[in-house]
Amino acid sequence: MTLHRRSLLAAPALLGAAALTHGAAAADPFKVGFVYVSPIGDAGWTFQHELGRRAVEAALGDAVKTSYVENVPEGADAERVIRRLAQDGNQLIFATSFGYMNQTERVAKAFPKVKFEHATGYKRAVNLATYSGRYYEPRYLTGIIAGRLSKSGVIGYVAAFPIPEVIQGINAVMLGARSVNPNATIKVVFTSSWYDPGRERAAADTLVAQGADYLTQHTDSTAVVQAAEEKGVWCSGYDSDMLKYAPKTHTTAVEMHWDDYYIDRVKQAIAGTWTSGDVWGGMASGMVRLSRFNPNLPAPLLGEVAAKTEEIKSGKLVVFSGPIKDQSGAVKVPAGKALTDPEILSMNWFAEGVQGKV
Amino acid sequence: MLDGFALLALLVATLRAATPLLLAGFGELVAERAGVLNLGVEGMMLVGAATGFIATAATGNPLLGLLAAALAGAAMALLFGLLTLTLRANQVACGLALTIFGIGLSALIGLPWQGTPITGLATVLWPGLDAASPLVQQFMLLDPVLWLALAAPLLVSAFLYRSRPGLVLRAVGESHDVAHALGYSVLRVRYAAVLFGGAMSGLGGAYLSLVYTPMWTENMVAGRGWIALALVVFSAWKPGWLALGALLFGFVTIAQFHAGALGLDISPHLLTMLPYLATVLVLVLISRDATRLKLNAPAALGKPFTATG
Known part of the structure; x- marks a missing residue:
């Protein structure tokens, strides 16, 4: 036990x-x-x-x-x-x-x-x-990095389950990658487990064998970035900075920071001012961030990512704003419109360029 | 679609996925052919994985790590032997206890080593292959443990069916009383078989923590010990079928990822089920004849031995 x-x-x-x-x-x-x-x-x-x-x-x-x-x-x-x-x-x-x-x-x-x-x-x-x-905000930025660094244009994505939280991330990476490389595609493999290093490793190997030269993950272990390091392809981690597991190839990671939220909520509960509700923090709140960058990344790319980070924080860049097409090519979000939070939270479709089944 | 490059990758990945199952499975096969049912495979694999990782991280030498893993697995098996062979405790209960003990012990000793980066086992290139070629670099990631796992079916078959000690071991598994009456030391044979099983399980675990994913995390064997156990029973204790079952499981595990990455129109949930489904299906077909399965099972399996007369 x-x-x-x-x-x-x-x-x-x-x-x-x-x-x-x-x-x-x-x-x-x-x-x-x-x-x-x-x-x-x-x-x-x-x-x-x-x-x-x-x-x-x-x-x-x-x-x-x-x-x-x-x-x-x-x-x-x-x-x-x-x-x-x-x-x-x-x-x-x-x-x-x-x-x-x-x-x-x-x-x-x-x-x-x-x-x-x-x-x-x-x-x-x-x-x-x-x-x-709002993990999808920094995800979009890793998409830009992937789109710039991938030579084959194929991004390998090791994901746990096809639920909205995961699909948001996949679509955000796709949109970010296509914003700089219109031919980029994503291959997705689901491992059906949040945490199984062996399966994550096998999935990563498979994606590289099928031509992916940038790996990212929505699973919890470091197996994917380790596989990328061994194969010599770029990667970005998830949840935490994973640079030490892939010092040559780990570009950056989507990081969560719950510290401020937890401290606030505990203080409120002690003071008796706690009320139920729903908080969905983005990059502006600091709840989600990009971790430190790999020192080998080219300076122009870092500049581009920094500029886009500011645009996301200021609200100038909205990740799920139209035009967005789905896998079948049908327009899912028309130009000038953006997805509402409930629509993002119930996302069950892949954007154009993603290969794999929801 | 899949080209030659990808097919080769699929083959290599299959072998890598099957390696821990082959090692643990053949260790358990030998133990069961000697009449000892050790359900502690998962626990022995975990302790092997943790010990192998710690030894490698401490010494920097993965070969020492492998040795430590085999010894640790054998030590766990020795504990099991003391309880079930010398003290004649119930094998099923002790095996389950060994697994639970192994899960806890490996987590405890591995805790300070979580997140320590190590250099895994170096790969072995066939002589004559050009190490600079991208094909070789990408796909010939075959290491000594994998070669050992591939040799295990041949070595174990040769031992069981072509050697005198193998015959004695099988005799002990079929009828310990007869073997005893003939003057063979039942306990000595069984201890040797159980220790061999433990060492192989330890190696199987170390393959995961040293080669497949060079890291230590709690419970990283993730049920592979149980799969190896099931494969032994379903293969009707035949080395050939066991090797086939392990490779099949490995193949379908990897094939599901390829199917997913190719964007085939199959639900990922169904794909996850496939290795289990395919393995159960094939092995049920193999063992559909209940009488034959009964005849194949070592007759003294799980029975404690008391010397009489």
């Missing part, structure tokens, strides 16, 4: 701490729980949430007591874990993976006094808020 190994180890320490502080006048710390879908590791989706948790501890000190459970599979197990965190007295619980949505909703109903936050989901309640980042 990997789920509770650390919490079991921590239990005696917690009891000891509780015994020591018993009788002291200090107010009980505000308890915040986190549920992670994969091991923390030192890069990736879960690691970024962990950085957010550590930031909360650093910012609020003794006022909070945070805990986490890592490697919780999406599905029935998740409900048990979330329920347990609620029963253990956590007053605010962050469920950090899309697949926890229905479980979080059920537990939220059962614990109306506990506040819940679900990342990347769309089901909300009085005590259940959702939050996510």
